Amino acid sequence: MNQAFTPTAVNCDISAENRQFYADVVAGLQAEPKHLNSKYFYDANGDKLFQELMNCPEYYPTNCELEIFSEKTAEICDALIADGDAFDLIELGAGDATKSSYLLKYLLDKKADFTYLPIDISDNVISYLNITLPVTLPGLKITGLNGEYFEMLKKAAAISPRRKVVLFLGSNIGNMPLDGAIEFCRELRNNLSEGDMVLIGMDL
Structure with a gap:
């Protein structure tokens, strides 16, 4: 026997963070090719899985x-x-x-005047680096930045006017489609000043 359905009022007070997640997922599923923003992969479990992936023999980079x-x-x-x-x-x-x-230790041994600013989308990773690196590398000046690359590059520029040396390793640029890689490099250049340097790892 069919019963009449009576709508029930539900509190739909969705946080701004959840609204952004919804918008990003919908945009990614409607794109061609479909994609999901990688920032949603990297919590403590996601970070652990990625470390295991990098330790696989097949992951040669x-x-x-x-x-x-x-x-x-x-x-x-x-x-x-x-x-x-x-x-x-x-x-x-x-x-x-x-x-x-390897670079950090050598730079410290050479008494180079530098500050290490790691940027990562994972808050778990940045917390880990902020806690462990000053212990394993005494004397290291570190300010971890949690967020999107270019947003955090702007923050880094606001923190300090000093020359920037940017590392982009792991052949991550190879994960981008060609147009995306070109646009990434242009945007990276837009966030740098004369005299800054970039070291990019590429899988040929």
């Missing part, structure tokens, strides 16, 4: 970059230090900073 950073540390750091002026070392998508730790 990590080992390739580790080889370069461990064997060419001095050459890379000497280029970053340049004339010896103070600078901010900014890493886009820092993760656990395994690769950049």
Whole structure:
């Protein structure tokens, strides 16, 4: 026996964060190709899964970059230090900073005047770096920035007027379609000043 349906009032007070999530998901599903903003993947569980992925034998970019950073540390750091002026070392998508730790240690040993500004979409990652790196690398000046790349680059510029050295590793640029990669590089350039530097890892 069919019963009449009576609508019930429901409190639909949706937070701004949930509204943004809804808008991003709908926009991604309506796009071609479909996509979902990666910032929604990276909580504590997502970070752990990504670290496990990077440790898989098939995921060769990590080992390739580790080889370069461990064997060419001095050459890379000497280029970053340049004339010896103070600078901010900014890493886009820092993760656990395994690769950049080689650079950080060398720069500290050389008594370079720098501050490390890791940027990551994962608040869990930034909290981890802010707590652990000053312990494992005594003397390191660090200010972790949690958020989108370009939004945080603007924040970094507001924090400090010093020269910027930006790291974008892991061949992440290779995950973008060609048009997106070109636009990313243009926008990155728009957020830098004369004398700033960028080190990008690319899978050829």
